[in-house]
Amino acid sequence: MEASTSERPAAAEGGVAPMVRFDRVTKRYGALTVLDDLQLDIAAGEKVAIIGPSGSGKTTVLRMLMTLERIDGGVIWVDGEPMTHMPGPGAAGSGSLVPASQRHLRQVRGKVGMVFQHFNLFPHMSALKNCMEAPVTVLGLSRKEARERGAELLSMVGLGDKLDHFPGQLSGGQQQRVAIARALAMRPKVMLFDEVTSALDPELVGEVLTVIRKLGAEHDLTMIMVTHQMGFAKEFADRVCFFYQGRIAETGAPAELFGNPENERTRQFLSAVLEAG
Amino acid sequence: MGVRQTTILVILSFVAGLVVASFAGFREFIPGLLEGAWVTVRITVQGCLLAVVMAVIAGIAKMYGPWPLRWLAVCYIEVFRGTSALVQLFWLFFVLPHFGVFLEPMTVAVVGLGLNVGAYGAEVVRGAIQAVPRGQWEASTALNLTRMQALRRIILPQALVAMIPPWGNLFIELLKSTAIVSLITIGDLAFRAQQMNQTTLKTVQIFSIVLVMYLAISMVITLLMRLLERRAAAGLSRGRVS
Amino acid sequence: MLWDWGYTWEILPVLAGAAIVTIEATLVGFVIAALLGLAFAILRMSPSAWVRLPVGGLVEFIRSTPLLIQIFFLFFVFPKFGVTLSAFTAGFLALGLHYSTYCSEVYRAGLENIPKGQWEASIALNLSPWVTFRDIIIPQAIPPVVPALGNYLVALFKETPLLSAIAVLELMQTAKILGSENFRYTEPMTLVGIFFLLLSLISAAGIRQVERWLKNRRG
Numbered sequence: 001m002e003a004s005t006s007e008r009p010a011a012a013e014g015g016v017a018p019m020v021r022f023d024r025v026t027k028r029y030g031a032l033t034v035l036d037d038l039q040l041d042i043a044a045g046e047k048v049a050i051i052g053p054s055g056s057g058k059t060t061v062l063r064m065l066m067t068l069e070r071i072d073g074g075v076i077w078v079d080g081e082p083m084t085h086m087p088g089p090g091a092a093g094s095g096s097l098v099p100a101s102q103r104h105l106r107q108v109r110g111k112v113g114m115v116f117q118h119f120n121l122f123p124h125m126s127a128l129k130n131c132m133e134a135p136v137t138v139l140g141l142s143r144k145e146a147r148e149r150g151a152e153l154l155s156m157v158g159l160g161d162k163l164d165h166f167p168g169q170l171s172g173g174q175q176q177r178v179a180i181a182r183a184l185a186m187r188p189k190v191m192l193f194d195e196v197t198s199a200l201d202p203e204l205v206g207e208v209l210t211v212i213r214k215l216g217a218e219h220d221l222t223m224i225m226v227t228h229q230m231g232f233a234k235e236f237a238d239r240v241c242f243f244y245q246g247r248i249a250e251t252g253a254p255a256e257l258f259g260n261p262e263n264e265r266t267r268q269f270l271s272a273v274l275e276a277g
Numbered sequence: 278m279g280v281r282q283t284t285i286l287v288i289l290s291f292v293a294g295l296v297v298a299s300f301a302g303f304r305e306f307i308p309g310l311l312e313g314a315w316v317t318v319r320i321t322v323q324g325c326l327l328a329v330v331m332a333v334i335a336g337i338a339k340m341y342g343p344w345p346l347r348w349l350a351v352c353y354i355e356v357f358r359g360t361s362a363l364v365q366l367f368w369l370f371f372v373l374p375h376f377g378v379f380l381e382p383m384t385v386a387v388v389g390l391g392l393n394v395g396a397y398g399a400e401v402v403r404g405a406i407q408a409v410p411r412g413q414w415e416a417s418t419a420l421n422l423t424r425m426q427a428l429r430r431i432i433l434p435q436a437l438v439a440m441i442p443p444w445g446n447l448f449i450e451l452l453k454s455t456a457i458v459s460l461i462t463i464g465d466l467a468f469r470a471q472q473m474n475q476t477t478l479k480t481v482q483i484f485s486i487v488l489v490m491y492l493a494i495s496m497v498i499t500l501l502m503r504l505l506e507r508r509a510a511a512g513l514s515r516g517r518v519s
Numbered sequence: 520m521l522w523d524w525g526y527t528w529e530i531l532p533v534l535a536g537a538a539i540v541t542i543e544a545t546l547v548g549f550v551i552a553a554l555l556g557l558a559f560a561i562l563r564m565s566p567s568a569w570v571r572l573p574v575g576g577l578v579e580f581i582r583s584t585p586l587l588i589q590i591f592f593l594f595f596v597f598p599k600f601g602v603t604l605s606a607f608t609a610g611f612l613a614l615g616l617h618y619s620t621y622c623s624e625v626y627r628a629g630l631e632n633i634p635k636g637q638w639e640a641s642i643a644l645n646l647s648p649w650v651t652f653r654d655i656i657i658p659q660a661i662p663p664v665v666p667a668l669g670n671y672l673v674a675l676f677k678e679t680p681l682l683s684a685i686a687v688l689e690l691m692q693t694a695k696i697l698g699s700e701n702f703r704y705t706e707p708m709t710l711v712g713i714f715f716l717l718l719s720l721i722s723a724a725g726i727r728q729v730e731r732w733l734k735n736r737r738g
Binding site: 066067109113114116118121123133134179182183186 | 410418434
């Protein structure tokens with residue numbers, strides 16, 4: 001699969017290249033097209049909320065960016081580098097891209113971290129070990145450094161007293177906060193949040209959102225979240241994208257999109273969600 | 278069956294065996310049978326060790342190996358599962374010498390049974406690895422672990438717990454299969470039983486004692502696996518019950 | 520010479536004849552295993568502990584001890600009570616008895632999968648326990664476990680070489696005799712291995728077909 005467009009992401013307005021660029025990305029499952037020719041730029045430090053009905057392809061966006069899904073067309077760029085592709089063997093500067101090798105994926109994947117809907121903590125490791133595993137084996141940190149980093153992050157998410165607890169001993173909200181700390185321990189530039197509160201009991205949602213809020217305020221992370229928490233998206237995000245049937249139906253600042261949606265689908269979706277909530 | 282019931286059963290069957298043995302007036306044969314039992318236990322233990330090693334190698338090679346390795350693993354698993362243990366044992370015993378390979382009968386026994394059970398074990402290993410939720414692989418990828426790192430540090434430790442009960446069954450199958458080594462001149466429990474049956478003709482008593490002895494050994498295996506399972510489960514999901 | 524084709528062609532008809540004995544023992548043994556196993560499974564569900572526990576103990580006992588010893592036991596013990604069994608009869612009885620314990624576990628799983636509501640509905644309709652089993656429970660419990668039973672049929676088939684220990688002229692015994700007569704074990708033993716491998720692989724494929732068919736049938 002040769003990429004059709006291969007120019008580096010052009011500097012956006014203000015002269016800064018985007019942190020993430022989806023360039024005409026297509027994803028199919030068999031005959032079903034989940035994402036159709038997706039074009040989306042996300043600036044460094046930007047907080048983007050992705051909303052939409054189920055099956056609209058919003059989770060797929062995150063999974064592709066985490067390289068958990070292969071893409072069927074287009075190129076994804078992260079931090080000025082092609083992620084799904086790499087420069088071909090042709091003469092340097094010829095500009096042709098070929099699908100990425102495992103090595104290339106491992107190299108660019110380090111820039112992205114992800115928090116899952118169902119936490120996916122490692123059940124046989126304590127909270128601290130969960131946070132130390134990848135820094136030690138992937139980044140090559142010493143155990144001491146990794147332990148310090150993990151402990152610091154765990155206390156940042158309010159679990160400084162639960163370092164030696166196993167996932168089975170923690171509530172859902174606590175597990176999800178460990179998962180956030182675990183992802184942060186890899187020092188990613190982009191953090192992905194995939195419906196991180198959907199599997200939680202309602203009374204535990206708040207503690208996780210508080211941590212994400214804190215993260216947004218204190219760090220210069222690029223954050224992309226798929227969420228059903230419209231209130232949180234409205235208050236937290238710089239930009240909201242509404243996905244419908246594999247396309248971005250509408251995008252804009254939260255105040256506009258929630259206050260005065262232009263698209264008929266957006267209006268329907270929002271009123272349905274608000275009615276239920 | 279819990280650990281406690283199993284323990285009680287082990288003790289009971291030992292006692293029952295001894296009682297039967299002494300009432301039947303077999304005191305003079307007990308040492309001979311115990312000697313045979315010791316050979317059986319040795320073959321069982323060594324065979325089980327070999328089986329576990331082969332199973333892990335073949336199971337992982339079949340799932341993640343490059344194609345020549347994968348092909349080799351599939352052949353090993355299919356051939357050893359598709360033919361019976363006795364055929365394999367006889368083949369190693371009668372045919373290998375024809376190719377200039379002479380093995381001790383004990384070696385033939387351990388290698389034959391170990392390879393046979395290992396082939397079944399490979400499928401156990403594979404099943405347990407596949408039963409680990411996909412999210413664990415995805416989280417490992419998100420943390421940028423390599424496949425080997427994810428397998429070794431994240432997936433295998435979890436799969437291990439699920440493997441223990443089926444391995445318990447396989448170990449008992451191996452113990453039962455050891456009886457056939459008596460057919461290649463090894464003096465195990467089954468061999469001694471046959472021998473004594475021919476000299477004393479006290480068939481019912483001898484074979485009853487021997488069956489009870491096998492039962493006792495298999496219960497010890499069950500007991501050990503239960504304990505192992507309990508410890509492993511405690512290590513995996515500490516506090517999940519609380 | 521590693522492989523003698525002339526010898527191979529010479530012994531092949533003899534082995535083919537012995538293969539028939541092997542297959543006969545397999546089929547007769549499995550019929551016993553399937554029927555006795557069902558009886559064990561039902562007895563183990565008995566409301567009376569006096570039935571349930573002894574049967575359970577017997578099944579565990581037979582399953583935890585070697586088939587070879589059980590073959591010897593039946594072969595040598597029956598004559599003591601004045602009943603002389605031919606080696607073949609003792610052989611398939613032992614195979615059937617041993618594998619009935621495995622089959623009983625399979626049936627048990629099938630029976631336990633029947634929702635409680637089926638039993639309750641049968642009681643509500645005032646069906647007798649016997650009719651409930653025959654018309655309601657068994658017809659639902661058996662089809663899903665057919666593939667598992669098939670696996671034990673193959674397992675039983677692969678254990679028939681043990682009958683050579685009491686000189687039943689099945690494949691293994693025949694191969695051994697051929698080997699010792701001609702001082703060449705390579706061809707007969709290898710042919711026996713290939714025979715088992717082929718039939719096992721074919722049966723495995725057949726069982727997969729049945730499994731697929733069952734799955735489709737249930738939708």
